[in-house]
C-alpha cells in the first residue's frame with residue numbers, strides 16, 4: 001500500500017494537546033483520538049468482540065446484509081474513502097461487493113499508522129482494487145482524495161462504527177457540512193450511528209466486566225508515560241463510565257483516587273489532582289432514529305436509505321450529496 005504520511009512531529013502535537021487539556025481551569029480533558037496508539041487500537045479490537053459491546057456486531061450485520069445496495073450507489077469506476085478505517089474488517093463486505101462490478105480505488109484515512117497497516121493487510125488481497133492510505137485528520141485526507149480522484153469517478157465515503165458519536169451534536173453537524181463542501185453532487189456517504197438504548201445497557205457496554213474498556217481508557221495515561229516521560233501511577237486512577245442525560249452521551253473519565261501530583265517533562269508540566277477529580281477522555285453520543293437524517297439534510301445530503309439493527313439498536317444511513 002502506498003501511504004502518504006504527515007510531516008509534522010506527532011509527539012510535539014501530542015505534548016501540546018496534553019498541556020492544553022490538563023491545564024483547563026474547569027474539567028480537565030484529553031482528546032479521544034489519542035486513545036488509539038498501538039496498545040489502544042489492539043484493546044479496541046478486543047472491546048469490539050465483548051458480549052456487552054454490541055455496537056460493532058450490529059454495524060457488521062447491517063453492512064453484510066445491505067452491501068449490494070450500499071455499493072450500488074457507486075456506478076462506473078468508483079472510489080471509496082474511509083474515515084477511521086480501523087482494522088478494515090467490516091469494510092471488506094462493501095469493497096468485495098463493489099469489486100465484482102468494477103475497479104475500485106480505496107483510500108483509508110487514519111491518524112494511526114498501525115491501523116493503516118492493519119487495514120492494508122486485511123484488505124490487500126481483494127482483486128481489482130488499489131489501496132492508497134492517508135495518515136491524516138479526516139477532512140484533510142478527504143480533500144486529498146478529492147484532489148486525486150478522476151473525473152467521472154463516483155465517490156463513496158464510509159464513516160462507520162458510530163465514530164461520529166465522538167463529536168458533540170453541534171460538532172457532528174458542522175463536520176457533515178464541511179464534508180459536504182468537499183464532495184460533489186451524487187457522491188454518497190454511508191454513516192453508522194449508534195442509537196439510544198436503556199442506560200444500564202449503555203453503561204455495561206462502556207464498563208465491561210473483564211475490564212478491557214478500563215484498560216483502554218487507562219492506557220491513555222500509560223501512553224503519556226511512554227511518549228512524554230510522565231510519571232502517572234496507573235493504580236492511582238480509575239475508569240469511570242457515566243451517562244450524560246443532557247448531551248445523551250456516554251462519557252469516559254479517569255478519576256483520581258487521591259490527591260496527587262504528576263509531572264509530564266516533555267509537556268513541561270506539573271499538574272495536581274484532587275481526590276475524585278476526573279479527566280474526561282471520550283464521549284459517545286447516542287442518537288434518536290431520525291436525528292441523523294435531520295443533521296444530514298441540514299448539511300446538504302438526502303437520505304437514500306436507513307437500515308436498523310433490531311438486536312442492538314444501531315442505524316446505517318446512506319446519504320447522497322445534493
Ligand code: AVJ
Pocket residue numbers: 047055161162163165166205206213282283284
Ligand atoms: C470507536 C468511537 C465508536 O465510542 O463506542 C468503545 C470507542 N470507547 N468503548 C465508541 C469506544 C469505549 C467507540 N468508537
